[in-house]
Structure formats: structure tokens, C-alpha cells
Amino acid sequence: MIEMRVAGIAVDTVTRSPIVLLKDVLDRRALPIYIGQDQAKAIISALERQTPPRPLTHDLMVNFLEEWSITLDRVIIHSLQDNTFYASLCVSQGETKKEIDARPSDAISIALRTGSPIWVMEEVIADASIPVDQDKDEEERRAFREFVSNIRPEDFLHRGGYSRGT
Template sequence: MIEMKVAGIALDAITRSPIVLLKDSSDRRALPIYIGQEQARAIMGAMEHQKPPRPLTHDLMVNILEAWNMTLEKVIIHSLQKDTFYAALIVQHGEVKKEIDSRPSDAIAIALRTNTPIWVMEEVVADASIPVDRDADEAEQQAFREFISNLRPQDLIKRFGNGDG
């Protein structure tokens, strides 16, 4: 799994639909997730540390967690199926941990309110992320190509043995 942070909310240039943008710690990959208008407001409110006069849905969830001494341990965005992302809240109460199905937008909104880490499965990042730092990606690929071009079979045998073991 890869820990990601909320980089912000953007609007799709064509559809004007809101997108929550997650970035990895190296700022090399970004994961765009299309969300609804209400979820975008909930995420932006949490990012800006806004306190509504009365609890909104995500605030209510946080209040329930706190009232029952439960901790949101982490959020996991675990799969992408037919252009739909799936997430889970990992909630702990004492020694008991429960995984609760969630839309990524709701999970992110709650995670921001509780300062909880957001994790994304590697397969999801591989399938749906976009490169942010193309120059660094290209430099890494070029270094790997040079490494491979200078590699000799003897180097592999020395490093990994001849397979007799």
C-alpha cells in the first residue's frame, strides 16, 4: 500500500465535475477521483478546518467515533472496478478492528477530520494514477535502461547463484 495525501480539489475542464486529487509522498504520482459536489464541499471544508454551526454528516460520524471511544486507524482505497473506486474505513475499538465499506470521498472527508492516514493499494495506483513529475520518471526509466544494457549474465549468476541450490 502507498500512503497518499489530499493535494486538493480540482474541476474537470470538460464536465466541470469535482475531482479530489491524492498525491504520494514523493509528489511523483497523483490519483484523481471524481466525486460529487457535496463530497467536494465536505473535503474542502475539512481541508480549510471549517467548523459548521451544526455537525454535518462527516462531523456526525467523527462525533460518533469519539463518543464510543473508537479510532479511525486508516482509510484504504482498495480497488477500482468499472471506473468506480472502493474504499474502507479501518475502525478500532479496544482490541477489535472492523473494516467498514465506504465511498472514497466519504472516507477521505472523515480521514481529514480525524488526521487519519489514507492508503491506496499499489494496483489502484498503477491502474489509475497519473505522473506528476515526468522528468523524474523519465530519468528513472533511462537509468534502468542503462543498467540493463550493461548487465551481463555472469553478473546475475554471481548475485543469484546458478540455480542448483
């Protein structure tokens, strides 16, 4: 899994749909997730630390978690099926731990309000992310190719703590 943070909300210029943009902590990959207008407003509200006069849905959920001493340990965006992302809220109450199915937009909104980390499975990153720093990606690919081209079978034995028997 890769930890990500909310970089902001953008709007698709063609469809006019809002997109929440997640970036990895190294600013190497970005994961765009299309969301609805209401979800975009909720995420913006959390990013700007706005406190509404009365609790909105995500604020109410956070209040519920706090009242019952439930901790949101992390959000995991775990899969992408038919262009739909799936997420889980990983919560704990004492020794009891549960995963609760959630839309990524709701999970992100709650995570922002609780200061909880957002994690994304590598498979989702591989399938749906876009490179932010293509030069750095190419540099790493070149270094890896060079490393692989210089490896000998004996290197695996030595690095694994084994030596060849004679």
C-alpha cells in the same frame, strides 16, 4: 500500498464535476477521483478546518468514533471497477480491528477530520494515476534500464548471499 495526501479539489472543465486530487508523498503521481458537489464541499470544509455550528454528516461520524473510542487507523482505496473507486475505513477499538466499506469521498473526508493516513493500492495507482513529474519518471526508467543491462547472472547469487560452488 502507497500513502497519499489530498492535494485539493479541482473541477473538470468539460463536465463541471468536482475532482478530489490525491498526490503521493513524493509528488510523483496524482490520482484524480470524480466526486459529487456535496462531497467536494465536505472535503473543502475539512481542508480549511471549518467547524459548522451543528455537526454535518462527516463531523457526526467522527463524533461517533470518538464517543465510542474507535480509532480510524487508515483509509485504503483498494480497487477500481467500471470507473468506480472502492475504499475501506480501517478502524480499531481496543484489540478489535474491522474494515468498513466506504465511498472514497466519504473516507477521505473522515480521514481529513481525524488526521488519519490515506493509502492507495499499487494496482489502483497503476490503472488510474497520472504522472506529476514526467522528467523524474523518465530518469528512473533510464537508470533502471541501465542497471538491468549491466546485470550478470552471477550478481544474483552474490547479492543473495550465495556463491558459486566449484
